[in-house]
Amino acid sequence: MSRPARPRRRRDAARTVAYHVLRAVTADGAYANLELARQRSRLSAADAAFETELVAGTCRAMGTYDRVIERASGRRLGTLQPAVLDVLRLGTHQLLAMRVPAHAALATSVDLAALEVGERVAGLVNAVLRRVAAHDDQAWLDLLGADEDELGRLALTRSHPRWIVEAWSRVLPAAELDAALAANNVAPVPTLVVRPGLADVAELDGVPARWSPYGAHREGDPGAVPAVAEGRAGVQDEGSQLVALALARAEAPEGPWLDLCAGPGGKSALLAGLARQDGTRLVAAELQEHRARLVADNLRAYPEPNRPVTIVADGTRPAWVEGSFARVLADVPCTGLGALRRRPESRWRRQPSDLPGLTALQRSLLATAITSVRPDGVVAYVTCSPHPDETSAVVADAEGVTVLDAPALLPEVPDAAAGPFVQLWPHRHGTDAMFLALLRRDPIG
Structure with a gap:
């Protein structure tokens, strides 16, 4: 009996570079802005803009996305291969925060995982991201924040560790705290x-x-x-x-x-x-x-x-x-x-x-x-x-x-x-x- 044909994988230039930038950030301690600048010349202007948003947005919301991934996978993050986790993070950002159709985010993430990590992880990436795609961003925030107090929900919504939110709450009026955290999520003009x-x-x-x-x-x-x-x-x-x-x-x-x-x-x-x-x-x-x-x-x-x-x-x-x-x-x-x-x-x-x-x-x-x-x-x-x-x-x-x-x-x-x-x-x-x-x-x- 002949073996099933191996899926034909498509390499997406912007997502591949974004993956390598994110790996440098998470595995090697690189700064995202410097690594983006170093690798941006490999892409067209349109792809570079997409890659910048993909990397910066993923880095910004990483802690929130990690909680989404844990819930969607039913596994602790430590049980996931770090390279696979970075693919899932990039896919989650596309599904929840970018104007990327769900089918495109899923297909390109599975291809990326197969090409960069190995065919054996393609099924896992597909299954987890399909569960992520079952809810939009607000639904995930509502689900994950159900048992949080006010500061915990704010930390989740504005993608900050709770300890930073608590520190800022010590020096800012309560009415300004949300706006201050939100401003951290807007890239400044040079x-x-x-x-x-x-x-x-x-x-x-x-x-x-x-x-x-x-x-x-x-x-x-x-x-x-x-x-x-x-x-x-x-x-x-x-x-x-x-x-x-x-x-x-x-x-x-x-x-x-x-x-x-x-x-x-x-x-x-x-x-x-x-x-x-x-x-x-x-x-x-x-x-x-x-x-x-x-x-x-x-x-x-x-x-x-x-x-x-x-x-x-x-x-x-x-x-x-x-x-x-x-x-x-x-x-x-x-x-x-x-x-x-x-x-x-x-x-x-x-x-x-x-x-x-x-x-x-x-x-x-x-x-x-x-x-x-x-x-x-x-x-x-x-x-x-x-x-x-x-x-x-x-x-x-x-x-x-x-x-x-x-x-x-x-x-x-x-x-x-x-x-x-x-x-x-x-x-x-x-x-x-x-x-x-x-x-x-x-x-x-």
Whole structure:
């Protein structure tokens, strides 16, 4: 007896690339936005747009989709082969959140699984996704949220881990929480920034930023802008521009400025130009050598005099004499919960257990920043996270400083005051959720 003919499988270019990008994200810890940019050249413009939505949307809603897949398969995620799980995630996003006909999402997912993983898994993928397709997105949310409390349903609906929702609920009015989480699910328009003194905003060929005098919003490839290609401008969220601007506006003694944790160099490049306008120079310190090279590249267009200096140095073990600087930026490593719009996968990577190690490092770096600035000098403590454990709680432990009124230095930005601190939000300001505290070092003795 002859064996049944093997199904003829069709390879879809956009879905294949999306699968490889997602595998890089889930298996190798890659950043989705960087991996998308790296692989996008393999596709046509239309396929690249489809792939971007498929990958970004899947990464954004991964935790919710995993619960759908568990319910539809009747199996715990750990019993599914990781490569198969990624195919199911991509298929689930097409079925529940994209305008892809169910038959097309099913057929292409089964073909993808057979070609990339093996024919043996095709039946499983087909069966699970057919069960997923039995309900629309809202029906699945209703089903999975039936036994959840209000925060649990919100976490499920807005595709955030519950611990993040709980953290944000500590610092936002209850009426704004849903809007804040929803804003994390909308990819931002790229924002560009000029290097002060090297380029004008008009050269960016975009819509001027709302508050930063150095920024503009522009769709498309930033590298196509001559000023960016030449290093006279770069890519930087408006929130990052504003915290650097606030530090430059604070009254401080004369002397050089320090960027304590400079990599990859976006804030350094803006601060360097502002320092030059103040008649001084910036020193940009970065622990990791490869990131220090990125900083140096961001600063490459600045000429003498007062050309910025890049050094490889550990911010917890300063390589300079105490009190060497007039202003210090401490943009410390953090959970990155304020940049979930741009890195959708990071919400599922971070865990509450990450916080103790990070907050200990943040306190150490802030202490270095304070001793690095001369008396009456100013430290800007910055995080790209609104989590209170990384923001106000760290500042509360700082010694030998007076907290300044940071919102007063950004009077043009509405609804940014959190007491004496600045807290920006995607849903209010269209920026990353940047936190800023400005601290003046007290006189010694």
